[in-house]
Amino acid sequence: MPKLSTRAWMPILSAGIGLSLFASSFVSGYLLRHMTPGTTLSLIVALVPLPVFIANFAIAFVLARRCDEMQRRIQFEALAFAYPFVMLGCLTIFMIHKAGFRFSFDLIDVFLAMTLVYAGSVFVARSRYQ
Amino acid sequence: MNNRLVELREGRGWGQTDLARELAVSRQTIHAIETGKYDPSLPLAFKIAALFGLAIEDVFVPEAPKGRSRRG
Numbered sequence: 001m002p003k004l005s006t007r008a009w010m011p012i013l014s015a016g017i018g019l020s021l022f023a024s025s026f027v028s029g030y031l032l033r034h035m036t037p038g039t040t041l042s043l044i045v046a047l048v049p050l051p052v053f054i055a056n057f058a059i060a061f062v063l064a065r066r067c068d069e070m071q072r073r074i075q076f077e078a079l080a081f082a083y084p085f086v087m088l089g090c091l092t093i094f095m096i097h098k099a100g101f102r103f104s105f106d107l108i109d110v111f112l113a114m115t116l117v118y119a120g121s122v123f124v125a126r127s128r129y130q
Numbered sequence: 131m132n133n134r135l136v137e138l139r140e141g142r143g144w145g146q147t148d149l150a151r152e153l154a155v156s157r158q159t160i161h162a163i164e165t166g167k168y169d170p171s172l173p174l175a176f177k178i179a180a181l182f183g184l185a186i187e188d189v190f191v192p193e194a195p196k197g198r199s200r201r202g
Contacts, residue, residue: 068155070168129162 017056018115024049025108070129077128078121085121086114131169132191135160138182152181 028048035042064075093105139149139160146164150157153174162168163178170178179186 068159069171069174070159070162071156073168126158129167130158 013059017052017059021049021052021056022112024052029108074122074125074129077125078118081121081125082114082118085117086110089113132166132193133163134189134191135164135178138184138189139164142182153177 028045031045032042035045064072067075090110097105135149139146144152146157146160150160153160155174159168159170163170175186175190179189182189
């Protein structure tokens with residue numbers, strides 16, 4: 001079996017962290033729906049995804065440090081689009097809420113939207129340099 | 131900005147991967163520079179010129195100005 005380089009391992013590791021992030025968030029949310037709110041146990045269960053989030057950010061930081069200058073530009077362009085796009089979406093939803101139209105909206109939805117828009121933005125930004 | 135990177139690289143019998151390894155950048159970056167989609171930073175441009183033992187202006191040739199460019 002061929003040995004994978006560190007560069008090849010990092011995306012696999014990131015995907016693993018990303019999947020565990022969504023899995024831990026899902027499990028935490030599911031358990032919280034069946035627990036008494038305001039207890040120590042519910043607090044612990046609510047914070048279960050936190051180490052995975054921190055690992056995710058650490059991996060992203062390490063990956064960014066390993067990028068060369070063009071890859072950093074691609075990441076910058078993707079973030080420069082994704083961040084304001086998602087923030088505008090959030091602001092729009094808050095304005096709609098203030099108008100009295102209530103629908104389910106969670107912070108994890110923001111994270112999911114950010115991930116999807118960022119992934120799409122990276123794809124578009126990368127294609128500009130190919 | 132135009133450049134002679136393909137000519138210089140092929141003159142040494144190198145592939146894009148070989149040049150990328152020499153410059154510690156990705157192969158995609160080499161491809162983007164060669165096709166004029168990406169203009170390298172000054173440090174990288176100097177590194178490329180030094181690798182081929184040339185002056186920077188012997189590798190990179192500025193294009194005539196023709197309005198705004200998105201690259202930089």
